[in-house]
Amino acid sequence: MDFKFKASSYDGYECYDEDKFHDECGVYGIYSKKDNLDVAKRTYYGLYALQHRGQESAGIATFDGSDMNCHKDMGLVSEIFSKKTLKELKGYGAIGHVRYSTAGGSSLKNAQPLMGKFKLGNIAIAHNGNLTNADIIKELLEESGCMFQTSTDTEVIINLISRGAKKGILQSVIDSMQAIKGSFAIVILTENELIGVRDPYGIRPLCLGKINESYVLASESCALNATGAEFIRDVEPGEVVVINEEGVKSIKFGEKSKLATCSFEYIYFARPDSVIDGISVNNSRYKAGIKLYEVAPVEADIVVGVPDSGMSAAMGYAKASGIPIDMALIKNKYIGRTFIAPTQEEREASVNVKLNVIKENVFGKRVVLIDDSIVRGTTSKRLVTMLKEAGASEVHFRVCSPMVKYPCYYGIDIPYRSQLIGEKMNEKEIGEVIGADSLVYLSKENLLECLDSDHGFCCGCFDGEYPISAPVKF
Known part of the structure; x- marks a missing residue:
């Protein structure tokens, strides 16, 4: 991962919003084995509601019980998906992603979700945030024989998970989350479940919703509203949420979990109709x-x-x-x-x-x-x-x-x-x-x-005090 921020952000290629911060992306996931909802269409509407979080690329991955399919491209959600492409994305589980690149370049190969197949079957992952130790982990993985097809830190995460497959998917996810540092709100789709993860400081938002007997994960509550889901709660810092046929299971992986939501979510990033960590x-x-x-x-x-x-x-x-x-x-x-x-x-x-x-x-x-x-x-x-x-x-x-x-x-x-x-x-x-x-x-x-609110916030861009140690200062 390159910690020198995207060249177009300071070389004069964007107009009005160039003089603003840019959030990396938004994620959405749905698991609907009991209700048999059109998960691709719901994910499309969820991403549409999260379009403000990233306009460079978008993608949706689904699993139908035998095959995992993905459609992604550069551009806006409305430009990438048609009725035809959505109809082809069949399944009972789906995850989606809208991207603005902060780690890795702006190109189709870096568009998400990323998909792979490993010992436990098919897997897809979408990530919002930045890993501060991704370059170190990537180097270690490369030395052990891993090959990388993208320049995103999301591929580091999926490789870590696949290497721990012998422990089972859940334990592998937990071990991987304990190894990475930085901010992350992650949705993972496997053949049997939808998994959501939020970093130990909750810097990036992630919430849980419900449609009938189906469950939804999203970066912001506005995406739940857009897809007819009832808001249940925010995913807690340092929490792994596992959604499958049995319902929702919660596991804490961060020993030092302490909420420090990014203050700019409230100032600029989030849609005004969202509620994040109890704050409108x-x-x-x-x-x-x-x-x-x-x-x-x-x-x-x-x-x-x-x-x-x-x-x-x-x-x-x-x-x-x-x-x-x-x-x-x-x-x-x-x-x-x-x-x-x-x-x-x-x-x-x-x-x-x-x-x-x-x-x-x-x-x-x-x-x-x-x-x-x-x-x-x-x-x-x-x-x-x-x-x-x-x-x-x-x-x-x-x-x-x-x-x-x-x-x-x-x-x-x-x-x-x-x-x-x-x-x-x-x-x-x-x-x-x-x-x-x-x-x-x-x-x-x-x-x-x-x-x-009584809980903490990340105000590092104002005072230089970060909840996690910064890799380098410019």
Whole structure:
């Protein structure tokens, strides 16, 4: 695995969302031997609901009692699957995956689920997260004769499981999970069961749902809702969930299990209609907007949220301040996160392609602009410029997260530390660079108040304190 993050994330190939963090992927799994549901179609709808977590590739693997089949390709879920392909994916068990690469390159060979056949039969695996010791394990496996067809750390996991086959699939999975380090939410499909695993700190989300007598695993609860599943609970940190004809079995594999959910799941990654570890994503963002007004009130005429993840916070800010919220930035919903602009100049200008200003709503007005985060500052600067060119008399920028100063090693595509504007400048200097009349971030303490939970969170990108030791710092 290459810990130097994906080249396109810092070489100027993506537009508006290039200046955001990118989560690696989303996973979905279903086991329906009793109900005989159309598992491929349910998985398709589940992946569709998780599309925001990855737009580079998608895939579905199914098992029908004799054969395991898989269809995957580069692109969006709606582009990859047709009625014909879904009809061909028959079975009583299925797993699916949407991907944004952080480990391994963006290519079809790295698309998931990965499939294989070993001593115990067919197996397929899909993984969200990043392993911090994958390169070490891969080297050891290669020295013992293993061959690798992809550059993903997911293949490291499937090789570890296959090597322990003589112990049985469950014990092999547990042993493999104890060997790897980092963040992971994993779904595994075998010939007899569906298995879900969450890392000992629960950095990446995974939840369990039920449809009649069938069980579902998904990265977010919104995917359960989209497929008619009832939310049962979140998979606990350090837990293996085994689903088969007998029902659901739970096994703990992490001795030091302690919940430290990625705080950016609430700030940016997750869909607002999801609930992760008991916390409503929408409500946490709404509270962040209220908190922003409490810590940084300002006289203004309108509140504007940056679509999409800034909208809930903008509503909270408007409610707390009494300043009316208005629509001023329109997002082109037909351009995905991988919209390509080939040069730096075109990349910066292409913000206008994805976001445009309704001039009559901002002309002559003092604007409070609410966004979820600032990574490099390039998009923030462009947004302020767009609003002022449309006639806004003032633009006061409010950020729903603390200042990003450190890289992430746990499944987020993030720049080198040297390319984070928060590592180089203080709040006042950043405000001047992006052209805002004022700029205020939430503090880490403010953020944790908005999350309003006793359990822990990973805030490593803000304070450099990681729940798991980081492999290297840039």
